[in-house]
Structures are given as structure tokens and as C-alpha cells.
Amino acid sequence: MTSTASPQHRQPIIEVVDLTVTFPTPEGEVTALDRVGLDIEENEFVCIMGPSGCGKTTLLNLIAGILKPSRGHIGHKGSPITGPGPDRAVVFQADAVFPWMSVEDNIGYSLKVRGRPRQETEAAVDRYVSLVGLSDFRKAWPRQLSGGMKKRVDIARAYAADPDVLLMDEPFGALDIMTKERLQEELVKLWQLSPRTVVFITHDLEEALFLGDRVILMSPRPGRIAAEYRPNLPADRDMSVKTSPEFVALAKTLRDALKTFH
């Protein structure tokens, strides 16, 4: 169940080499990430966990291109990441749904601003409104939606932009447990129907193990990669897998590893 390296024969879509990030603060320099190395393969679902302040969001922001490394290299498809781009979409914990736009206009927004043909935008909206189960709500306004439905709009909008990397920073962190687990199941299905490279940050170790092909555990600041786990769950999994002996054992391993940081 546990492994340490990606297969060598595949070209990573995201390549992180010896990456260090420091921030100047009034108290002196803070090292957020320290010589991090990581390869992410195309269409891999990678979850990143670790104690608060270990640099998870910093790493995501580097992949998004909104932050630059102090030292080291970060690349996407063989080229250095020098800024944000439509090939890498971000979903945050807070809803980014525009309240003045209907569900369908929210989902098609990024294609519209990029001047994509109307037919292409409509086809993407049709596909993703249906894949996230909001077909009956496509004309609805965000104020008519629950928190979980708004999150589905967020995810559909990120997907509709057709990025090859989806960056998710605790997207389900503010949802109640029932909604959260339903969205976890839906995200696994969506990812199988519409494969993408996903980098997903979470504080919830069961969420990480349920969703990820690979779960990366980072050490406390300065963040380094402490361990990697491959849950290897069945593709058609649902919440019941969380009570299987294999899952419970792996969750214990991860919980014990996290405890060593306290």
C-alpha cells in the first residue's frame, strides 16, 4: 500500500525539483518549503496533507503560477511555470460562484471570457452541468443553491475551462459531513469520466485516502515531503470503503505519522 516513487517511464505533467520558498517577514525570513521534489503524472489524483503552515497552499500557488520559487525548478509539461494560465484551474474552499450569473453562465464563464465559440461553450456547459447533477438547476441563481450545489458549480466551472491540471485547495473544507462525503463520491466519478491531473489539498485524512491515487504527507514547516501512500482503492468505490479493514489500517498509519509531528 505504501510506496515512494512514481514509475520512471512516464513523463510527469508537473515537475518540482529542489524547490525552496522563503518569505520575508518583519521577524526575518520564513522558509515555507525546503528542497521539495515531486513528480506528478498526467491524470494522477494527488492529495496533499500536512500540519497547518507546512506549505500546502504555497505549493499549490507555485503550480498555479501565482507564486515564484526562491530556489529550484517547477515545470508543467516540460516548461518552467512562469505565471498563471488557463491550463491550470484553481478551486478554493470559499465559493467563487458569481451571484449575478445563472448556474449555466457561471459554468461557461471562462470559455466566454476567452472568446471561445458559442457552440463550444454550450457543449461544455451541457456536459458539466449534467456531470455534476445540476441539469434541473442550470437556469437557477446561486442564491437558490445550497452550499454543496455551489461547490458543484465551482467544480463544473473549473472543468469546463478544460484545464489539464485542477488545483483544489480544501474545496470541501466548509461543508457538512454528509454533503462533503457525497461530493467526494461525485468527484471520484467525475474524475473517472473526465480524467484530469488533480492536486487536492485537505486536512481530512479519510478524504485524502478516499480520493487520492497518491497521498503526500508533508512535514511541519519548513515543508518537506515526509511520506507517500497509495491507497489503491477500487475505481467504483463509495463511502462504504472507508470501513474496510485495508482503509482503516491505512488511515491509522497516516494518523500515526501525523501524530509524530506534534
Ligand SMILES: Nc1ncnc2c1ncn2[C@@H]1O[C@H](COP(=O)(O)OP(=O)(O)OP(=O)(O)O)[C@@H](O)[C@H]1O
Ligand atoms: N506571503 C507570505 N508572507 C509571509 N509568510 C507567508 C506568506 N505566505 C505563507 N507564509 C508562511 O509560510 C508557511 C506556509 O504557509 P501555507 O499557507 O502554504 O501553509 P498551509 O500548509 O497551506 O497551511 P494551512 O494548512 O494552515 O492552510 C506558513 O508559516 C505561513 O505563515
